[in-house]
Amino acid sequence: MADTKTGNRFESPGQGSRTASRDGAGESRRPKVEPASRGRTTISDGVVEKIAGLAARDVPGVHALGSGMARTFGAMRDRVPGGSSSAARGVSAEVGELQTALDLEIVVEYGVAITDLARSVRENVISAVERMAGLEVVEVNIAVSDVKLPDEQDEESEGSSGSGGRSRLQ
Structure with a gap:
């Protein structure tokens, strides 16, 4: 489809009209759409789980995340070549378009006030997820599974404290 030229004005069917300036750049008469709103960003559950897991581990008094069995399997996976530790161990997230809800299972250090620790974990997780993912955190449920x-x-260190099949140097 050819453009029709009328003075300094160019029109293309279905494309709106543009006014040419001296430098050749056209100005659209359509309302401008901000680049940030052109498209959609999707954040997976796993991303939110990792953010929350790292934020929870940063709180003093949190010994580990996950139940005993999950930590045991995670420790074995960490020793397997090519296996990686999971920052999301002990964290479950449900992510919507604008909001998320989180469940955390933690092991606390002996002597720590559990209710104060849970409050600190909740605050740190909410702050990190809202800042990094831009999602509103509607709830953070914390289950203390062990002390x-x-x-x-x-x-996690039981297997590494023994010889583990390696010879010790003397």
Whole structure:
């Protein structure tokens, strides 16, 4: 379809009209759409889970995330070549278009006030998710699944404290 030329004005069917300036750039008469609103951004559950997991681990008094079984399997996966530790272990997220809800399962250090710790975890997780993902956090449910006693050995370090099939140098 050819453009019709009338003075300094160019028109293309179905494209609106443009007015040519001296430098050749045209100005559209259609309302301008902000570049940020051209398209859609989708954030997966896993991304929100990782953000929340890292934010929860940053709070002093949180020993680990996940139930004992999840931590045990995670520790084994960490030792497998090519396996990676999961920042989202112990975190479950349900993500909508504008909002998210989170469930966390944590292990606390012995001696920590659990209600104060839960409040701090909730605040840190909400702040991180809202800042990074731009989603409104409608709820953060926290389940305390265990207390890490001072004399308990970590499940994650039990396998590494023995010889583990490696010879020790003497």
